[in-house]
Amino acid sequence: MWSRLLRRSFSSKVYKSSKEAVADIFSGASLAVGGFGNCGVPENLIDAAADLNLKGLTLVTNNCGVEGYGLNIMLARKQVKRVVASYVGENENFEKQYLNGELELEITPQGTLAEKMRAGGAGIPAFFTATGYGTVVSEGQFPIKYKLGGKEPEILSHKKETRNIDGRDYVLENSIRTDFALVKAWKGDTLGNLVYKGSAQNFNPLAAMAGKITIAEVEHLVEPGELDPATIHTPSVYVQRIIKGEKYTKPIERLTLSTGEAVQVPGKGETKAMREAIIKRASKELKSGMYVNLGIGMPTLVPNFLPKDMEIYLQSENGIMGMGPYPKPGMQDPDLINAGKETVTMNKGAALFNSSDSFAMIRGGNLQLSILGALQVSKDGDLANWIIPGKMVKGMGGAMDLVSSPTKCVVTMEHTAKNAHKLLNKCTLPLTGRKVVALLITEMGVFDFKREGGITLVEIGKGLTVDQVKAATECSFLVASDLRQMNID
Structure with missing residues (x-):
């Protein structure tokens, strides 16, 4: 009844x-x-x-x-x-x-x-979060709307309330x-x-x-x-x-497949070799048992250069822990993609969850390492990687959440862009986070931002001199007494 x-x-x-x-x-x-x-x-x-x-x-x-x-x-x-x-x-x-x-x-x-x-x-x-503190997210002045034609802003975002709680700064979000x-x-x-x-x-x-x-x-x-x-x-x-639902097309945005051939690093000639060196060096930061988040671009290629016996747990912020390799042809699933919208698989022991749970584990410090790309990095470890005002708007995605968490932040970046400096005294682009970079890896060297005294060149690219690195870098930096060649073997 x-x-x-x-x-x-x-x-x-x-x-x-x-x-x-x-x-x-x-x-x-x-x-x-x-x-x-x-x-x-x-x-x-x-x-x-x-x-x-x-x-x-x-x-x-x-x-x-x-x-x-x-x-x-x-x-x-x-x-x-x-x-x-x-x-x-x-x-x-x-x-x-x-x-x-x-x-x-x-x-x-x-x-x-x-x-x-x-x-x-x-x-x-409302709630307080460390994500976005010290960026346009908290400080305001982001162009919500441009005047018709796009020449100047019409509506700007407002400055948000911030509060220091137990020695850490937070932003109030409605x-x-x-x-x-x-x-x-x-x-x-x-x-x-x-x-x-x-x-x-x-x-x-x-x-x-x-x-x-x-x-x-x-x-x-x-x-x-x-x-x-x-x-x-x-x-x-x-x-x-x-x-x-009446019908489903479920298109795949980026069909990525494992064909048995070696994964190709994008680019040609020197550009390809340079990027491969950066990726290989970044792979050395991973250790067995780590829970890791890899940003889109070069960082996603890092697992291809890991020892086959190394066991790590890859997190994708759209809701996967234990992400596996690309699927074989015919095995792709439009309901299983990574943060880069690529088709992926899951390893044994994987877990699925929603986006809120995903960022709860990030903000809570449950990952050991994140590897991100960059447009600019400052001598203080500030990171800019999500927008070029008036020209390119990609969005920060999950990057601000990652860099504001206790997770170690490693950044991979080409050292210059069209002969313009990218490692600067101060970032000129809107920030993703302030003083968040722990380690920067470029084709010219590895810079440690957590050493006493500040940014320090700890490894140098093969065949390069310190003077060459200085010429390609706007900011000054220390040189480690035990400076060694970059480990990419």
Whole structure:
């Protein structure tokens, strides 16, 4: 008797179509949207919402996907007023509209964004975090919107409240609640319980919490009792509407496969050799048993130069611990990607989790090492690696969270760019973090920022002199008494 009443009471959560489920979304509404790259994107709900011809939407999401898919459809139709995101990435439409003054961008560190959504759904109005302290995130003056044409800012971000707690500086971040949330799950029941697959979990559970009205689409819709309660990621209490998705394309943004051939370092001639030297040297920082996060670009190639018997645990901030190599042809899974949107596998003993849990383990100091790329590094260990104002907007992604954590931060960087210095007295680009670099590895040498006395050249590139390194470096540096050649063998 009770089960029949319960089933009848919640039958209204099931909608016949995506169109019906999103019909009351209105112009000017705010939407929290799950997904990371193209993975875990609620594509049917987004398509249906885009067809409503809405205007002035605010999107809260990690990124806006790629051309012709997901949220980029709304961007292309000029339906979006503001995006709250951590990464613009390779989305040319997103970047162009922002730089031309057609779109507002509230750029937010990835871990902070995840926590804003989770905390909003948990009834916590604000929280303190070390992420972004001393950068434009806390200091303000970031151009949220340019005047039409992109020549000068029209809206600048405000300075945020900061506080020193137990000797460490923190930033106060307001949490996020949105009018609606659009999420995608692998399986769901008619009550609204949701199960995600692989790294498609990412921001979806957090978006589900943040939305005042959460609309879920699933690949498989089942009856209550058919899901193992222990496997449910989002309980039905967070979900107000659910549909079975009409169709799924699930495009892979970066198909990366293991063909049995050696992984090729990008570039040609001297450039390729230089990058390979940097990567090989960076691989020496890893030790068996370490929990490690590798940034996109050169750092992702580091595992290819590790001894075969070395066991490390690679974390990808979109929700994987124990990431394995690229899949063999035909074994790729669009629901399993890394932070660089590449197809990957999982090693035995791997774990999957959402983006909030991912950054909790980062901020909590549970990783031993992170390796990141850079645009600039200062003599004090300041790092800039996420934006060139007015020209390039990639977004900080999870970098600010990583460098503000207790994890040792190793930076890999080409020493110069078109003969311009990159190791400077002071960074001229917006910072990712202040005094966060522990070790810098370039093709010319290895610099230790934690030695007494300050930045110290501890290893030098093969065939180079100290004077050559000084000529390619703006700032002065100490030279270790036991200076040795870079170890890349």
